[in-house]
Amino acid sequence: xxxxxxxxxxxxxxxxxxxxxxxxxxxxxxxxxxxxxxxxxxxxxxxxxxxxxxxxxxxxxxxxxxxxxxxxxxxxxxxxxxxxxxxxxxxxxxxxxxxxxxxxxxxx
Amino acid sequence: xxxxxxxxxxxxxxxxxxxxxxxxxxxxxxxxxxxxxxxxxxxxxxxxxxxxxxxxxxxxxxxxxxxxxxxxxxxxxxxxxxxxxxxxxxxxxxxxxxxxxxxxxxxx
Numbered sequence: 001x002x003x004x005x006x007x008x009x010x011x012x013x014x015x016x017x018x019x020x021x022x023x024x025x026x027x028x029x030x031x032x033x034x035x036x037x038x039x040x041x042x043x044x045x046x047x048x049x050x051x052x053x054x055x056x057x058x059x060x061x062x063x064x065x066x067x068x069x070x071x072x073x074x075x076x077x078x079x080x081x082x083x084x085x086x087x088x089x090x091x092x093x094x095x096x097x098x099x100x101x102x103x104x105x106x107x108x
Numbered sequence: 109x110x111x112x113x114x115x116x117x118x119x120x121x122x123x124x125x126x127x128x129x130x131x132x133x134x135x136x137x138x139x140x141x142x143x144x145x146x147x148x149x150x151x152x153x154x155x156x157x158x159x160x161x162x163x164x165x166x167x168x169x170x171x172x173x174x175x176x177x178x179x180x181x182x183x184x185x186x187x188x189x190x191x192x193x194x195x196x197x198x199x200x201x202x203x204x205x206x207x208x209x210x211x212x213x214x215x216x
Contacts, residue, residue, distance in 0.1 A: 005212075006152055006212060008161075010200075022205075033208055041207060042211075043204065044202035046200045047113065052116075052202075053200050056116050058166065060211060090161065092154045092164060094155060095153060095155055095215065097130075097153045098137070098151035099149060100141055100148055100149055101146070102148040102168070103147075104113075104147045104148065104170075105112050106207055107112060
């Protein structure tokens with residue numbers, strides 16, 4: 001069994017662009033969620049728009065290989081849209097090196 | 109029942125300082141894990157040291173209030189140590205705004 005990986009992408013955007021960002025992001029997320037090896041995701045938004053990143057997406061994949069394969073031509077077409085240009089992002093592919101307790105629930 | 113929150117802290121460090129960082133970080137984590145409202149955490153490390161953040165800590169708390177109260181004098185004493193000065197971090201307190209599927213397992 002290959003090791004699961006966690007992909008974390010941190011987004012900065014100009015003020016007032018949340019809705020536009022989320023619409024674009026959902027196109028990509030829907031596409032990636034259909035790729036083999038995608039396990040699940042949580043898109044986080046900062047409680048305070050003035051501190052930290054505005055959005056942080058955490059995605060769980062079965063393996064680093066599946067994650068890499070998912071970044072195919074269809075993906076590149078979506079993120080190549082000029083609308084993405086005003087959004088800054090820092091993507092990191094991660095492994096978990098220390099953990100405790102439980103993963104928190106999602107508010108309902 | 110208050111809404112759960114997710115605290116995400118992204119760390120940049122100079123090359124070769126991973127072990128030193130983890131030792132310092134574990135002091136803070138052990139302290140925070142004993143605070144009321146702490147649910148659990150996952151410390152992530154980048155698979156590739158040259159891209160993205162080197163470490164990303166994700167912590168789940170019962171509520172934003174518990175999270176704020178946990179940042180007390182004992183916490184400030186730990187993070188006020190001069191050894192922290194060479195580590196850059198971007199903390200974000202978040203809510204989950206979109207999610208699907210499952211939270212990935214941790215490699216064993």
